[in-house]
């Protein structure tokens with residue numbers, strides 16, 4: 269096991285810049301998720317760590333070693349690919365043994381390690397099958413088995429669950445986490461799915477357009493986003509945003525004249541801002557702002573109420589069961605410390 | 620709907636069986652003609668009466684003449700030797716060329732790929748003149764080596780071009796995964812790429828084999844001694860004397876000469892068909 273340190277990583281493909289200086293510190297044994305929209309450079313970063321893409325600008329360290337010029341096989345990493353990349357002409361056993369065969373390990377040791385990994389992953393009965401004879405979930409496990417047998421310093425995962433159906437994805441998510449609890453190998457996991465990131469990560473790195481937007485524990489990102497992008501990306505249903513202008517006395521005046529009290533101290537009166545409120549932070553109260561209900565969706569545990577407030581779509585999640593009907597007006601209120609403030613131009617958080 | 624249309628029996632006859640039968644008759648009739656001619660005694664062959672589509676008194680005399688009065692066994696051996704050598708040389712060269720062009724992505728690899736394709740389009744009837752002068756200068760005129768070295772000039776472009784398609788169909792991730800697993804380029808080629816491209820190798824091999832087995836122009840121009848000739852050239856040059864066509868022996872020679880190719884095809888037919896449809900089995 270080892271830490272991984274990325275400093276000042278830049279990357280361009282031809283004239284197209286893809287990464288604009290990425291700095292991330294990943295501690296020994298940590299499970300870190302790189303999350304961001306499609307095309308933001310997550311895979312590129314992971315492939316640079318693996319050594320599949322050249323790193324000309326910046327520095328990648330695994331443990332104490334700078335690995336910029338180290339070939340993939342000497343980096344002591346294992347990677348799980350999105351489409352599994354199982355060798356189709358080899359059995360599950362041969363797939364898992366391939367790297368050790370190449371390294372010239374003894375047959376007895378190879379057997380023992382493959383059997384160990386197969387037991388951990390519940391693949392004992394499938395060792396002599398070919399990948400085409402396995403289901404998606406089983407292939408996924410073989411891909412992980414292939415990584416486990418190598419006992420590497422770092423596991424790299426590139427969207428390993430995106431080819432599975434929703435139910436299996438939830439199950440494999442738990443399995444990968446459980447595996448990490450057990451092996452404690454430093455893991456870097458790439459996904460575009462913020463729920464995967466929230467549920468699996470010790471630490472999340474939110475990326476956007478080749479930059480790191482914020483790094484932190486899942487709930488820190490949820491409660492205390494550094495900017496509009498992170499606030500909007502993390503959380504489902506997404507955070508509500510209401511544009512307005514800061515008035516004297518710690519309140520924001522919305523476009524329709526409604527006022528929201530905020531707790532921020534750094535804000536200057538007159539500044540154009542965006543107020544961010546989580547759906548569950550909106551309370552239904554008689555002294556709140558008037559909104560009009562569009563759709564009511566009870567899910568059993570809670571109720572989602574879609575409405576419009578000051579011309580904006582606003583989403584409310586309420587634990588209580590109301591007899592609301594579309595078209596009806598309701599009044600919404602938010603506690604000042606739950607109303608996050610962002611600069612309308614830069615999107616940066618105003619604390 | 621379409622399935623119903625095709626599966627009702629009378630319709631199947633109209634849409635599938637009758638066209639197939641017509642097609643088969645057109646394709647197979649020359650072989651049938653070759654076969655019965657090879658077994659007809661000369662008298663029956665020249666007779667203007669009787670049913671020309673059948674043999675009344677089959678004979679092996681043409682085969683006897685072929686085996687004992689001509690150098691046919693030597694031609695056959697030459698053909699085997701030349702075909703197998705040039706096929707192996709071409710396959711080996713094409714595997715490296717196709718892999719390099721498809722996967723090493725060196726500067727100008729696309730142009731090289733295109734160049735190879737264009738080389739394949741140059742007809743041998745133009746190429747044989749410069750090739751002849753090279754064959755002379757190398758001092759290998761009238762040797763089997765002349766053909767073993769010239770056949771790859773059209774086999775390599777063809778096989779390379781065919782294999783490039785197969786290599787392209789193999790996902791990049793497999794190679795990257797192997798790279799992380801610790802494989803060298805050579806190990807990636809031999810342990811991952813080649814096993815997955817077996818249908819392509821078989822297709823390329825069969826094509827190369829057939830093309831060199833039937834090759835006529837180079838064999839005719841670069842070889843003069845009877846003991847160095849191949850079957851197609853030997854049969855034509857030595858079984859046609861002036862305006863006398865030894866039809867029986869000619870056909871017997873053609874029949875025996877086409878057997879190895881037929882055997883090869885039937886042996887690999889399943890792979891071959893899979894290969895032609897481009898199925899890289901997962």
Ligand SMILES: Nc1ncnc2c1ncn2[C@@H]1O[C@H](COP(=O)(O)OP(=O)(O)O)[C@@H](O)[C@H]1O
Pocket residue numbers: 281286304305306307308309310311312313
């Ligand atoms: N080999 C490549 N050549 C050129 N552009 C590439 C290459 N790989 C990725 N890109 C570009 O880099 C950007 C980031 O890609 P990627 O890292 O795969 O994004 P993500 O994994 O976050 O979806 C994309 O715009 C993509 O088109």
Ligand SMILES: [Mg+2]
Pocket residue numbers: 310311312427
């Ligand atoms: Mg990606």
